[in-house]
Amino acid sequence: MLALAVVLAAGAGLFALREATQNRPDVVEAGTTTTVDFTVDTHRFQRGDQAAATTLWAVCSSTVDGTVSPVPTASGDGWRVTVSPAIGEHGEKRLVGCLEDVTIDRVLGHVVDLRVER
Numbered sequence: 067m068l069a070l071a072v073v074l075a076a077g078a079g080l081f082a083l084r085e086a087t088q089n090r091p092d093v094v095e096a097g098t099t100t101t102v103d104f105t106v107d108t109h110r111f112q113r114g115d116q117a118a119a120t121t122l123w124a125v126c127s128s129t130v131d132g133t134v135s136p137v138p139t140a141s142g143d144g145w146r147v148t149v150s151p152a153i154g155e156h157g158e159k160r161l162v163g164c165l166e167d168v169t170i171d172r173v174l175g176h177v178v179d180l181r182v183e184r
Contacts, residue, residue: 092154126164
């Protein structure tokens with residue numbers, strides 16, 4: 067009886083883990099745009115902030131579908147990019163995760179604002 071309970075608990079745990087980590091597509095809404103403002107910390111990255119932001123965006127833009135800004139533009143204390151059509155909840159999670167994880171050695175991004183314009 068205990069073995070059956072362990073097998074059922076393990077199966078339920080695996081199912082929950084699969085659901086939590088599955089990459090799902092988002093609904094596409096034509097005529098919408100997502101604007102992302104982010105900063106970069108360069109921890110001795112020798113090529114400067116513009117190169118760090120451009121490199122980080124080049125890597126992370128591949129995590130979302132749509133037409134993306136090819137190069138981040140300076141905006142306030144950070145950088146701004148756009149994605150059209152707007153990305154959904156799952157795309158946002160992938161993009162923010164990519165920008166805020168240490169994707170590139172000595173470059174760390176931080177998403178300041180992410181907004182959808184309709």
